[in-house]
Amino acid sequence: MKVPTWGRLIFICCSIYCVNSLCFGKRCGECLITQQCSWCKDRNFTRTRCATNGTLSADGCINIVHRKDHAVTLIKNSGFSDGGQGQDSVQIKPQHVSIKLVPNLFLYKTNFSVSYKIAKDFPLDLYFLNDPSPTMKTLQSSLKSLAKDIESGIKNLTDDYRFGLGTSMDKAVRPFSRTSAEFLDDPCFNTTDSVCEKVYSFRHRLNLTDDIEAFEKAIDDVQVTANYDKPVGMFDGLIQTMVCGEHIGWREKSRRMLVYATDMAFHHGGDGWLAGLLEPNDGNCHLDSEGFYTKANLQDYPSVGQIIQKAKENNINIIFVIGGNSSLSVRNLYYDTLATLMPGHTLQASALSIDARNILDIVSDNYKRLRETVKLVVNGHGEDLTIKLYTACETDGRVNEQTNICSRLTTEKVAKFFPVIMSNFTTCPEKRNVTFTIFPEGLEERVQVDIEHVCDCDCQLQPEAEPNSDKCSYNGTYECGICNCNPGWVGDVCECDNRGTIEETCGTSKGICNNAGNCTCRRCECFEGYSGDKCECNDKNCRSYDRLLCGGPDRGRCDCGKCVCNANYMGKACECLKSTAPCQNSNGTVCSGNGECVCGRCQCRSGFRGELCDKCFSCPGLCNNNKDCAECFAFGTGIYNSSVCKQLCTNVRTTDEFHVAAPENQETNSSSTFKSCITEDEHKCIINFNVYDRENGLEVKVNKRKRCPPGPPDPLTIGLGISGAIFIVGILLLVLWKILTMVYDNLEYSRFESEIKNPAWEKSENPIYNDCVQTVHNPMCDLGFKVEDMDDQLIGATSERI
Incomplete structure (x- = not known):
């Protein structure tokens, strides 16, 4: 059925509307995250800036910003190198990549690839961790005899190799080892075995070296030892060999292989509790100067998870070699499953032959298996990126298959991997820069990938962007035709302060804007006659001059109650002209x-x-210049005669009301300013006159009365005066004496009369008369009798009388 024209138009319009409705964003970068959206950066564009390209063109936009594509930059891309002769081996490239990733857009595999190629002489570090129990003595003998054969076999694969050696038994505590006196120094006491070495947990015996004779000697120095229970504590030694890189001698760029050889099961985390070792294994290096593990009797055994973690962190490829009569059951129960969890999971636990001479084949076969298989691992990309690896591994027939493993590699073939990187962001993330690595498992070689989420348009970045631009009221960045306001500012040109509440920004104790304005954009807009940040200034409070505030606009203006004067005026009311x-x-x-x-x-x-x-009225000469005129005009004396006086002294007047000037020798009244002057005539008479400052010149007013000194004194007058004064004083003294005498006599007479008239005078005794006095003497007292005897005699006499 044919669709009519109007139907097609409706469909097109609806499609455009639906696409435009998906375009949103206040800034250019936010807009372009959505596919098919563009941005108009014209300054005066008034329509919607975020829309499709066609819509913006139809609306008249000239400068349209389009969505960017991903960009991949190879920062370091050294070629492959086989190593040898002092050269570093390079097996993976590129080594450093920078990707500008646009959110919400796939990065296809054709943009980025990782290549891997086996280096012929890639370094190999091979460390043997052996069980030194008597049942493993055969391995020790085979290693010593086959050392040179192992070296030859490894040399066919790489010329850069090193060997190291360590032994691990168990903790020297019960119930893992005998601790009684007879077994402490000789764990093989009272057995058919020869004398054993004192039991130990782990001992590092030989650093990684290319000296095969030193390796043989280190093997020859190993003595057997024994524990008490069946499992061995070799996990202690295993984790120490992985984390003690400075002691072992692991090279930074090498394939690290560790041969773990035993015929028993292993103790793991938690078993140490049987001996009271409750402190967990910390996974750190604890070797002393002789290579012994110092924390064996203090910390628990490492857990299986710790072994796997440290193997991955240190890129250690562990080869489990199981010997003894029960090797099959031990391998199946314990080590096969453990081997699959280790880096380089293609390795399997290997059974050691009875004579242990297959150790050479075990090492060679596992090294070839590790070398011929590569597994790429992506680490550190987080959850916000999805990374998938596709390979073109022609050696095993896989092309464009989603896998990170490629096997059957040779030194001539290159394996390529194609990472597909997808951003899970539909908006711009807060953390825009992410770094992750892609590396072959078990190797230290890395591909560092720096991801930068490109969320901003070029016009959002300097130099196109203008920080604190005048186009944005100095409160924002002008970018892509709009203003991106600084925090706290809003508006099309960032003109509004949006920091704080209205009360915080415009409020005062008297109200919003002091009730003299309105708060707009967190800023006070004052009523007429008021100013200041919060309208606190009343512009009518300024001083006035000539009835105008601040003298009018020609002289100054009122600013917050104070006059701000123009250039030619000054003063509190701009009343003063600055010009002189x-x-x-x-x-x-x-x-x-x-x-x-x-x-x-x-x-x-x-x-x-x-x-x-x-x-100048206080200057010397003013009084001297006018004293002669004052004297001749007022008193007709002096050096001027009458005719000369009339001619020269026309400005002199006499007055009865004479005023003396103030202490400052000047006085200002309503009519004039004058200076007081004093002079003497030939008779020493004092003449007072004032000199006045008149509009038409000087005027002199003379006091009509002059003060003359008295004549010489008369001796006769002085003598008569003194004599008269002495006579008068004498008369006054006599009169005073007479008055006092009369007063005293009158008082005495009055007292006499009062005593005569007193009737009690006659009855009173004569004051000069004294009564007679009788004196009686007892003649007996004069004869010397005692009073007591006298009393007795008197009593006797009395009784006789009776």
């Missing part, structure tokens, strides 16, 4: 050199007057 022209005299001197020009007027120093300070 009104203060200059005809020769250009300011205030005649006798004052300062302030506000266009002269302020004279003390003693000077006049608009230009050109008059």
Whole structure:
């Protein structure tokens, strides 16, 4: 059925509308994350900036920004190298890649590939970790006898190799080892075996070296030892050989192989609790100067997870070699499964023959298996990126298959892997830079991949972008035709301060904007007559001059209650002219050199007057120049006669109301300024006169009364005065004495009269009369009788009388 034209138009319009509806974003980078969207960076563009290219063109946009593509840059891409003769081997390339990744867009495998090629002389570090129990003595003998054969076999594969040796038994604590006195120094005591070495957990015996004779000697020095239970504690030695790289001698760039040889099962994490070893194994190196493990009797055994983790971290390829009569059962129960979990999982646990002479084949076969198979591992990309590896491994018939393993490699064939990198972001992530590595498992060689999520358009970056641009009110970056405002600012040109609340930005104790304005864009817009950040300034509070605020616009303006004067004016009300022209005299001197020009007027120093300070009333000579006129005009005396006086002294007047000038020798009243002067005539009489400053010149006013000194004193008058004064004083003293005498006599007479009239005077005794006094003497007392005897005699006499 044929679709009508109007139907096709409706379908096209609906399609365009649906695509445009998916285009969104306030900035160019946000817009272009969505596929098929573009951005208009014209400055004055008023339509929707994020839309399809066709819509923007139809709306008249000239400068359209389109979505970018991924960009891959090879930073380091050294060629393959077989190594040898002091050269580094290179098996993987490129070594460093930078990718600019656009979110929400696949990165196809054709853009990026990783190549791997076996180097003929790639370094090999081979370390033997042996069980030194009596049942493994055969391995020790075979290793010593086959050392040179092993060297020859390895030499066919690479010329750069090294051998190392260590032995591991068990912890020297019960129940893992006998600790009684007879077994402590000789674990083989009372057995058919020869004398054993003292039991130990692990001992590193030989650093990695290419000296095969040193390797043989180290094997020959190993003595057997024994533990008590059946499992061995070789996990202690295994983890020490992996983490003690400085002691062992692991090279940074080599294939690291570790041969783990035993005929018993292993102790693992948790078994140490049987001996009270509750401290977990910390996975760190603890070897002393003689190579012994020092934490064996303090920490628990390592767990299987720790062994796997340390093997991956240190790129150790472990070959489990199991010997003894029960090797098959031990291998099947314990080591086959463990081998599959290790790096280079293609390795399997190998059975050691009875004479242990197949050790050469075990080492050679496992090295070939490791070398001929590569497994690429991606590490550190996180969950936000999805990375898939496709391979073109022609050696095993796989082309464009999703796998990270390629086998049956040779030194002539190159295996290629194609990473497909997908970003799971539909918006721009916060962490835009990610670094991950791609490396062959078990090797130290790395491909470092730096991912940068490209979320910004070029016009968002300098030099096109303009930080703190004037186009954005200095509060944002002008980019791609718009303003990207700094934090706290909004608006098309970042004109609005959006920091804090209205109360925080515009509020005061008196209200929003002091109730004198409105808060817009977190900024106060003041009413007329008010100013300041929060309208706190009342512009009508400024001082006025000539009835105008700040003297009017010609002189200044009011700013927050204070006048801001124009260039030619100053003062609190802009009332003062800065120019000194009104203060200059005809020769250009300011205030005649006798004052300062302030506000266009002269302020004279003390003693000077006049608009230009050109008059002086305190200067010497003013009084002397006018004293002769004052004397002749007022009193007709002096050096001028009457005719000369009338001719020269026309400005002199006399007055009865004479005023003396202030202490500063000047006085200003409503009519004049004057200076007081004093002079003497030939008779030493003092004449007072004032010199006045009139508009038409000087005027002299003389006091009509002059003060003359008295004549010489008269001796007769002085003598009579003194004599009269002495006579008067004598008369006054006599009168005073007479008055006092009369007063005293009157008082005495009054007292006499009062005593005579007193009736008690007659009854009183004569004050000069004394009564008679009788004295009685007892004549007996004079004869010397005692009073007691006398009393007795008196009593006796009395009784006789009775």
